[in-house]
Amino acid sequence: MAKMMDMETKIGRRFEGKVAIVTASTQGIGFAIAERLGLEGASVVISSRKQKNVDEAVEKLKNKGIEVFGVVCHVSNAQHRKDLIQKTVDKYGKIDVIVSNAAVNPSVDPLLRTLESILDKLWEINVKATVLLLQEAAPHLQKGSSIVIISSIAGYNPQPAMAMYGVTKTALLGLTKALATEMAPVTRVNAVAPGFVPTNFAAYITKDEDVKKVNEEKTLLGRLGTPKDMAAAAAFLASDDACYITGETLIVAGGLPSRL
Numbered sequence: 001m002a003k004m005m006d007m008e009t010k011i012g013r014r015f016e017g018k019v020a021i022v023t024a025s026t027q028g029i030g031f032a033i034a035e036r037l038g039l040e041g042a043s044v045v046i047s048s049r050k051q052k053n054v055d056e057a058v059e060k061l062k063n064k065g066i067e068v069f070g071v072v073c074h075v076s077n078a079q080h081r082k083d084l085i086q087k088t089v090d091k092y093g094k095i096d097v098i099v100s101n102a103a104v105n106p107s108v109d110p111l112l113r114t115l116e117s118i119l120d121k122l123w124e125i126n127v128k129a130t131v132l133l134l135q136e137a138a139p140h141l142q143k144g145s146s147i148v149i150i151s152s153i154a155g156y157n158p159q160p161a162m163a164m165y166g167v168t169k170t171a172l173l174g175l176t177k178a179l180a181t182e183m184a185p186v187t188r189v190n191a192v193a194p195g196f197v198p199t200n201f202a203a204y205i206t207k208d209e210d211v212k213k214v215n216e217e218k219t220l221l222g223r224l225g226t227p228k229d230m231a232a233a234a235a236f237l238a239s240d241d242a243c244y245i246t247g248e249t250l251i252v253a254g255g256l257p258s259r260l
């Protein structure tokens with residue numbers, strides 16, 4: 001089995017002097033991205049729906065020596081999005097990186113039996129909120145800034161039981177291209193498409209040992225992904241190492257079938 005890297009012993013300081021916002025970042029992949037950007041020198045603004053989660057995550061990151069600020073933000077709430085951007089600018093004066101990471105998957109119903117209210121919620125949180133947050137942030141984005149949108153391997157082939165979720169992640173592949181066109185040359189826009197990562201969000205895949213094993217065996221690398229694997233990819237795309245990359249999606253899925 002592939003040996004996992006201990007990123008904390010290998011990382012550089014690519015985000016010194018930069019300000020990064022990560023949505024849905026009090027646990028899982030978003031937390032790992034905030035941690036990685038912070039360890040590389042960024043001032044990070046973390047957020048999620050619950051104050052308690054925000055406070056706990058801020059504490060954890062501070063304990064690692066990271067400059068961090070927490071703001072409650074339910075991404076489909078207009079006032080919360082406004083607050084997230086305004087409080088970031090009030091505190092740090094600018095925005096260099098935004099990682100749009102929030103998503104929901106509230107239903108396992110087949111598409112033809114999914115309630116309209118669920119379709120609306122999926123669209124609102126998984127797709128629309130990214131556009132609306134960037135509308136709010138645009139006046140404050142610096143030259144050379146970078147957006148990273150968290151899509152999913154499911155976007156390439158939406159599976160039953162998470163079909164509409166998958167379709168919203170497909171939409172993010174197009175949104176990444178469209179935003180990259182609109183925001184160039186000041187801001188680059190890319191996406192990460194994670195494979196299976198054992199987080200609360202993916203508990204249905206990973207909590208049962210047999211199902212977990214089946215999913216591990218589907219990968220070429222023989223293991224599930226980690227939040228740190230996703231953070232490494234997001235940090236690369238957000239950094240100047242990726243300064244000639246825009247409009248692209250990086251699949252980080254251990255070799256799961258995706259595309260040629």
Ligand code: NAP
Pocket residue numbers: 023024025026027028029030047048049050051053054073074075076101102103104125150151152153154193194195196197198199200201202
């Ligand atoms: P997770 O560990 O369950 O974490 C979810 C985070 O999102 C929490 O911090 C939660 O905090 C916050 N959150 C939930 N709803 C929110 C909302 N409406 N507004 C703001 N914050 C919200 O999830 P994850 O697995 O890291 O997923 C992160 C992203 O990766 C998602 O876009 C997901 O689609 C994508 N992804 C995950 C996998 C996987 O296998 N895990 C695979 C492909 C793609 P609060 O409860 O405090 O709000």
